[in-house]
Amino acid sequence: MKQHHPIVIKFAQLFSVLVRFILSARYRVSIKNASLLKGRIARVILPNHQAIMDPVILFANLYKYTSAVPVVTSSYYDMPVVKSIFKTWGAVRVSDLESGSRNTKVLDQITDGINKSLDLNNNVVLYPAGQLAGQGYERILNKQSAFKVIGNMPDDAQVLAVRISGLWGSRWSKAWTGKSPNFGSMLLKCLGLLLASLLFFLPRRKVSIEIIDVTKEAKAKSKLDKKAFNEYLESVYNQNGEEQVKYVKYHCLAPKLKKQLPDTIVGSVKFAKQEMVSGKHDIPDEVFKKVQHILHQILEGLTEIKKSDFLQIDLGADSLNIVEIIDAIENEFESFSPPQIIEVKTVSDLCLVAMGQFKTDTDLKPTKLYHNVSEVKRLAINEDQNILQQFIKSFTTHKKDPFCYDAMLGSTDKKTFFLKTCVVSELLKKEVKEQHVGIMLPALQSTTMLIAACYLAGKIPVMLNWTVGKKILQHCIDTAGVKTILSAGAFISKIEEQLPDDLKEKIILLEKKVPELSTITKLKGALKATFPGVFISAKRIPDEAVILFTSGSDALPKAVPLTHRNIVSDLASVFKIINLDNNQSFLSFLPPFHSFGFSVLSILPLLTGAKVAYTPNPTDSREVLRIMKHVKANILVGTPSFLKLLLSEGSAYEFKSVQYAVSGAEAMPESLKLQFEALTQNGIILEGYGITECAPVLTINPQSKQKLNSVGKFLPDVTGLVLDVETHEPLKANEAGMIYAKGPNVFDGYLNQPELKPFEEINGERYYKTGDLGYIDEEGYLFITGRLKRFIKIAGEMISLPFIEKILLQKYGSSDAQVLAVEGSDKVKPARIALFAKNDIDLNEANAYLLQNGVAPIAKLKELIAIDEIPVLGTGKTDYKVLKAILEKDLVN
Numbered sequence: 001m002k003q004h005h006p007i008v009i010k011f012a013q014l015f016s017v018l019v020r021f022i023l024s025a026r027y028r029v030s031i032k033n034a035s036l037l038k039g040r041i042a043r044v045i046l047p048n049h050q051a052i053m054d055p056v057i058l059f060a061n062l063y064k065y066t067s068a069v070p071v072v073t074s075s076y077y078d079m080p081v082v083k084s085i086f087k088t089w090g091a092v093r094v095s096d097l098e099s100g101s102r103n104t105k106v107l108d109q110i111t112d113g114i115n116k117s118l119d120l121n122n123n124v125v126l127y128p129a130g131q132l133a134g135q136g137y138e139r140i141l142n143k144q145s146a147f148k149v150i151g152n153m154p155d156d157a158q159v160l161a162v163r164i165s166g167l168w169g170s171r172w173s174k175a176w177t178g179k180s181p182n183f184g185s186m187l188l189k190c191l192g193l194l195l196a197s198l199l200f201f202l203p204r205r206k207v208s209i210e211i212i213d214v215t216k217e218a219k220a221k222s223k224l225d226k227k228a229f230n231e232y233l234e235s236v237y238n239q240n241g242e243e244q245v246k247y248v249k250y251h252c253l254a255p256k257l258k259k260q261l262p263d264t265i266v267g268s269v270k271f272a273k274q275e276m277v278s279g280k281h282d283i284p285d286e287v288f289k290k291v292q293h294i295l296h297q298i299l300e301g302l303t304e305i306k307k308s309d310f311l312q313i314d315l316g317a318d319s320l321n322i323v324e325i326i327d328a329i330e331n332e333f334e335s336f337s338p339p340q341i342i343e344v345k346t347v348s349d350l351c352l353v354a355m356g357q358f359k360t361d362t363d364l365k366p367t368k369l370y371h372n373v374s375e376v377k378r379l380a381i382n383e384d385q386n387i388l389q390q391f392i393k394s395f396t397t398h399k400k401d402p403f404c405y406d407a408m409l410g411s412t413d414k415k416t417f418f419l420k421t422c423v424v425s426e427l428l429k430k431e432v433k434e435q436h437v438g439i440m441l442p443a444l445q446s447t448t449m450l451i452a453a454c455y456l457a458g459k460i461p462v463m464l465n466w467t468v469g470k471k472i473l474q475h476c477i478d479t480a481g482v483k484t485i486l487s488a489g490a491f492i493s494k495i496e497e498q499l500p501d502d503l504k505e506k507i508i509l510l511e512k513k514v515p516e517l518s519t520i521t522k523l524k525g526a527l528k529a530t531f532p533g534v535f536i537s538a539k540r541i542p543d544e545a546v547i548l549f550t551s552g553s554d555a556l557p558k559a560v561p562l563t564h565r566n567i568v569s570d571l572a573s574v575f576k577i578i579n580l581d582n583n584q585s586f587l588s589f590l591p592p593f594h595s596f597g598f599s600v601l602s603i604l605p606l607l608t609g610a611k612v613a614y615t616p617n618p619t620d621s622r623e624v625l626r627i628m629k630h631v632k633a634n635i636l637v638g639t640p641s642f643l644k645l646l647l648s649e650g651s652a653y654e655f656k657s658v659q660y661a662v663s664g665a666e667a668m669p670e671s672l673k674l675q676f677e678a679l680t681q682n683g684i685i686l687e688g689y690g691i692t693e694c695a696p697v698l699t700i701n702p703q704s705k706q707k708l709n710s711v712g713k714f715l716p717d718v719t720g721l722v723l724d725v726e727t728h729e730p731l732k733a734n735e736a737g738m739i740y741a742k743g744p745n746v747f748d749g750y751l752n753q754p755e756l757k758p759f760e761e762i763n764g765e766r767y768y769k770t771g772d773l774g775y776i777d778e779e780g781y782l783f784i785t786g787r788l789k790r791f792i793k794i795a796g797e798m799i800s801l802p803f804i805e806k807i808l809l810q811k812y813g814s815s816d817a818q819v820l821a822v823e824g825s826d827k828v829k830p831a832r833i834a835l836f837a838k839n840d841i842d843l844n845e846a847n848a849y850l851l852q853n854g855v856a857p858i859a860k861l862k863e864l865i866a867i868d869e870i871p872v873l874g875t876g877k878t879d880y881k882v883l884k885a886i887l888e889k890d891l892v893n
Helices: 006-023 054-062 082-089 106-119 145-152 183-196 215-222 226-237 269-275 285-298 319-332 347-355 387-395 414-431 445-456 470-480 489-498 510-516 519-530 564-577 595-608 621-631 640-649 670-679 801-812 843-852 880-892
Strands: 027-032 043-047 069-073 092-094 158-165 205-213 402-406 410-413 436-439 460-463 485-487 507-509 544-549 559-563 585-588 611-614 635-637 660-663 684-690 697-700 712-714 719-723 737-742 759-762 765-776 781-787 791-794 797-800 820-825 832-837 863-866
Touching: 006 027, 006 054, 027 054, 043 054, 043 145, 054 158, 054 205, 069 106, 092 106, 106 145, 145 215, 145 226, 158 215, 158 226, 215 226, 285 319, 285 347, 319 347, 387 414, 387 445, 387 564, 387 595, 402 414, 402 445, 402 621, 410 414, 414 445, 414 510, 414 519, 436 445, 436 470, 445 460, 445 595, 445 611, 470 559, 485 489, 489 507, 489 510, 507 510, 544 564, 544 595, 559 564, 564 595, 564 697, 585 595, 585 621, 595 611, 595 635, 611 621, 621 640, 640 660, 640 670, 670 684, 684 712, 719 765, 781 801, 801 820, 801 832, 801 843, 820 880, 832 880, 843 863
Parallel strands: 027 205, 043 158, 069 092, 402 611, 436 460, 436 485, 460 544, 485 507, 585 611, 585 635, 635 660, 660 684, 832 863
Antiparallel strands: 158 205, 402 410, 544 559, 684 697, 697 712, 712 781, 719 737, 737 765, 759 765, 765 781, 791 797, 820 832
16 A cells, blocks of 8 residues: 555546536535545544445545545455456455455454555545444444544544435435345446436435544543444434435436335344344254353353344344354354354354254345235136136236245246246147146145146146155056156155155156247247237136045045136135235145145135245245245145144244234144234134035135134035934034035045045935034034044944044143144954153043043043154144054054
């Protein structure tokens, strides 16, 4: 570093005149106390930082009175072209910790560089906060650079604070989008706006620059401690209180801007506090204690350290401290995964970094799912049109509206989704000759696209469950006559061991086939998407819309063909009593082979364009919560088992956008409802009841009134009956019996299994026999008491195993996991009821509790069987087949 040549200084002054002239088209700048800048005195100039543009405005105006050089982070200093300018200018380069640098000598860089510049009688500009403000006032928190520089500067150097106001709300500030704008792209955009306004007609923003001599106070505070020094500077910058955001339009003819502050502003104090409560994590004590020890070594004076402690606000760490801490963690833990420094907020985050499990929203692709749709309206479905007809109509209207999101593909609008679907449909027509085509993929936007592409190609999707085991999966494939299965290589590699060998020969990997599509095939798809009325015959498609399979919790799965009318009428009926609009977004984590996941989370979005976010693994609750928070999902759809995982892992921060949870397939514990209500803002659980054969919804609790333990009322187009199990006589209100249903949503019979007759004629009409037992109260609400197959007969009495299980869960259940299940057998005498449990439970105590809560003495538990994990199906239900097999094998032995 050397003294600037007069020619360099003169050039800088002339260049600043040009910059001021350009800036004057947008900014009306006033400077107070400019006289403090005059004279040949070495100065450290400390500005607040409202926007990326404020250094440009500041330096352009400083050069009216004096020269100065900046302290520039490496991410800007090292940019092509400008690097040589910064070097000639004499700028002080420092490593950018927040962009990932692990340079722990950065403070030495800053102090050495500034002192050399001051020795040459230069003025140096240093931003104490080191980042853009996230609110209308400045926060320095625990940053050390200014504190160190002022504490070590020459005695004769001066310290000036610069208070800049007027830029909070500028496009160059975080108040516009919630994060730091990209300098290059924003510059091009603003130059375009400048030209569009013919240079002189751009509305102007008032900016004030006030110079304050803080030499005496700043030097005095630097002799005390970092906290006192930073708080003093904050008091100078924030003397006039919090600045209100101001948005100024960018063209004289444009209407007044109706912007509001973004919900989340990265780096703001509010954001930091939100991150402190952003989830629960299963962190072993051993990991936490090691991280605690590292924190005690690097951050002096700490007493108690909690996992929820925020590193800056609670523990006083700055970026440099965090770098040192992460270096120490890397040396201590083999499982370490390098994070983005700026994303590490809490002690819990550090523990996850140590465990290699740290993830943040910045890892995810941007989402537009929470953007408003063009026309907000209630979800409604046309019962007289098939799925394909309604899909075309919905996706050729308001084409730019956001539609779906997943972590793999990011955000997709309706136009793009429709175009991709049309192109893939051409691939299916070419590659798949038979009508039935298997789909084996988790909840992804690609899965829903394939379903829609099947309809366009005249195919019937067969949704395959890969979690059931090789034998049952092969049974499903054979029953449906599947010759071709659509999937993806990355997914198949994860589940390869679960697949029969013969199945692998049937698989088409889409990521290999799509890039090979010919130009003609792509053109055909594009023509379909552009002129659907000409090139798509939406009425002439197979009646069947899908082949699904029963859960197989009690026996081998049965193939269930559902027609377009079954599914469309069912969903239409649901939305006659449930009021949701198309601006609300669904979170889809249920697998698409699940009847509810298929109908509500794949078909409903196709019918209506309802917004939906997909995430493939319902058991990865951290990832589900991360996606839910990222897209600001409003509606969850899942079984109680899956909801339990989310609620046990999540916090109010993740759940703040959630308004509804629609749940079924299992009994909903009261504790789960209370937990959901506590984590949401007036959130409602809408518990329902459905069966795959009924497309699947039969009942749902209306939004206006939910009844505890009830699965709601029968849908408007469904007729439900409860009959005595033995006499088949209709029962009165509150009397339990077999549940029957009829309606346009009920299927016509199982595929290739004519011997199975699930229907009975009642009063001259055909009803579906559900196999479930329950009663209807005087207000028409249905209560499920169990499945007939989940009853055993003891001493002539029908004993409900689900009832016993429910009571035991009240005492021994856990909100975090499934810990027990009840199974029994009346094949032996006397009949036996067994409790399967992960935890050690006293059998006498359990039986006493059952007696106290209304269970008959004849339903006494006979034995306790210890089990490592309660087996579950891919749908989240308990797999009672496995438990029954264990019990009956044990009885035989």
